[in-house]
Amino acid sequence: MSVLHYDWLGHHAARVPDKTVWVDLHSNREFTYAEANDRSLRLAAHLQKNCGVEKGDRVGVLAMNSTDMLEIQAACAKIGAIFLPLNWRLTVAELDFIIQDAAPRVLIHDTQFASECAELKEKAGVPILLETSGSGGDTAYEAAIKSSDPTPVHAAVTHDDVWTIMYTSGTTGLPKGAMNTYGMAFYNAVNLGVPTYFTPNAKTLTILPLFHTGGLNCYSSVALYFGGTILVMRTFDPGECLRIIDDVDIGLTHFFGVPANYLFMSQHPDFATTDFSRLACSGVGGAPTPVPLLETYKAKGLALQQGYGMTETSPTVTVQDAEMAFSRPGSAGKLAMNAEARIVDEEGVDVPTGETGELWVKGPNITPGYWNRPEANAETITDGWLHTGDACRVDEEGHFYVVDRWKxxxxxxxxxxxxxxxxxxxxxxxxxxxxxxxxxxxxxxxxxxxxxxxxxxxxxxxxxxxxxxxxxxxxxxxxxxxxxxxxxxxxxxxxxxxxxxxxxxxxxxxxxx
Structure with missing residues (x-):
């Protein structure tokens, strides 16, 4: 028999089949590793045998947060397809550009986006649409899983193969599809898992959109790599987050959000009575976190562990542990284990320690480039160094401080x-x-x-x-x-x-x- 690599879900299904891997808070569905693996195998077989999806083909998803999203990405891994999560906040015109660029073979979508996807199918020529509700029930997506055998033809993949393409927001121009490889996902799990205290007993809450690296990789994919449990929230609700964190029976150990999430939670009436003591790690990223906000949580005994990353870096580049979070408020931590960094001036020359410049990064956690955008690769990657566009400085002890977006x-x-x-x-x-x-x-x-x-x-x-x-x-x-x-x-x-x-x-x- 052949031995499969990089199938994280399948690996844990063989070892801890009865352990819960995914909990969908919107639909109250729970899946064990065995159940999730079976569904992913059946979906993979359907994509392969009924939709003609081959290794390297893109599978687009336009859907709100649900365990379906994680299931689809896992199915793609089994057959070597490329997971293409789409931002549901974009207009049809914006999505049309991405669809034309990525050319997915299949577009899986929530029922609420049916009309938009029908328009996209006509405009961009998407061959196949597959509708889901994100809540189970009587949908084409559930019927496809139920009617398929769990016997896809597994694809051989390596760390260099692309697993996911995530399109940047396009705030400075047309969106670019950052290619994320299996190797990037692996190194992110290693880089992030150690300083944030991940173990197989980890239980994390996903509140950020799964079409974004913050939702998908902080900490959903990390928890999957370690064999933990992921609770998926459809959309961010500060009061519900506080309730889940406070619930001793749930036993949440990990939480990640952007500064705005923590700000809105701190302004909620239940914040004062919430017990944060069971959290092993509470991570924050996406933007510099105001020190007063860090101090608000410190007063509750919670260290907000800041880090730095971006879609193109899987995303972890720097990260704090809990001690750093208390002793170095405002820093983004130290360089991750498997990463390199430089701080340069406008000519690409290294600046002295302590001076502000643009952060460049390199390593196995960095994207090989943008989908169909050789000109963007030439502009943003120099000899393997990715230009982040962020203004940064580093002190004598190696603590990084992200000052702001360079622009x-x-x-x-x-x-x-x-x-x-x-x-x-x-x-x-x-x-x-x-x-x-x-x-x-x-x-x-x-x-x-x-x-x-x-x-x-x-x-x-x-x-x-x-x-x-x-x-x-x-x-x-x-x-x-x-x-x-x-x-x-x-x-x-x-x-x-x-x-x-x-x-x-x-x-x-x-x-x-």
Whole structure:
């Protein structure tokens, strides 16, 4: 008989068949490793025998979070197909570009996206649509699994084969499909699993979208690699997250979110009474986390372990352990075990320790490139070094500090200004519930700061209050010139503030000054 490699689900199904691997919180479905493996085998056989999917073919998925997503990715691994999760927040026009680019053989979709997928099938020529509800029941997806034998022809894959393609948000241009290999998934599990204390007893809650690396790989895929259990939440609910964390019978050990998730949880009425003591690790990433927010959780005895990564890096590049989280608030931790990093200037020359530059990364955890985009590969990869686009510095002890997005930085009177630093300062104001700093045009200084503020419920605040608060805490060139109040900030599916949208909404403030 042949021995299969890189089939994590199949491996654990053979060893711990009766252990729970996936729990779908929306539909209350639970699957043991044996049950999940059987369903994935049957789905793989259907894709192969009834849909003509071969090794390297793409299987698109347009669906809300559910265990179906993890099941589909596992099925792809068995036959060497490429898992293509799609952002359900995109318009048909945006999805059409991705579908045309990736050319999936099959598009599996939630019932609620049936009309959009029918339009995409016509526009982009997707050969086959397969409908699911994400909740079981009487659907074509469930019928396909039920009617198929668990006997696909397994494909031989290596660490260099592509398992998943995830398209970037496209905030700086057309979306690009970052190819993620089996090797990247393996090294991410190793790089992330050790400092975040993963074991086969781990039980993690997935709240971020599974079409994003934060949802898929922090910590869903890591828990699968270690043989743990994954609870999948359809959409983020701060109160429900707190309830699950507090439930001793559930026994959650791992949680990951972006700063916005932790912010909204801290503002929920149940936050004060939630017991976080059973969490072995609570990770945070996706954007620099304001130190006041870290301190809020520290007061509850919880270390928010920051890390740094991106879709193209699987995603872990740097990560904190719990001790670092308490002793180095604001850092992104130290370099992961299987990763390399440089901090360079605009000419690609290494800067001295302690100075800010652009972070470049390299290693087996880094994407081999973008799908069908040789020009993008040439622009962003130099001799194997991926240009992250993030401004960063590293201290003498090897702790990395991600200052901000390189492109979010603005220059005021010749001085580099990093919005994250100002945001961290202003978040100390209890009147502020949410906030973003952006650079806007200015006749005298080229650019100046604009604070876009959401006032906390029951509080009041003026623009003068905000500026006065900064006076003795920030250099003059860092103090925002403008303060604008909004009811909420535009965010993407993972909670990141869409600063380009804010800039478009606000326009040129010189005209109204």
């Amino acid at each position: 979010d930085m603005y220059i005021s009177g010749g001085e580099n200004v990093y919005p994250a630093e100002i945001e961290s300062t202003l978040f100390k104001m209890p009147e502020i519930a949410d906030l973003a700093i952006i650079g806007v045009p200015d006749d005298r200084w080229d650019e100046v700061g604009c604070a876009v503020v959401v006032i906390a419920p029951g509080k009041s605040l003026t623009a003068d209050d905000v500026i006065l608060f900064c006076q003795d805490k920030l250099a003059r060139y860092k103090i925002p010139k403008y303060v604008i109040f909004k009811d909420e900030l535009p965010r993407n599916a993972t909670g990141k503030v869409l600063k380009r949208v804010l800039k478009d909404e606000i326009g040129d403030l010189r005209k109204s000054a």
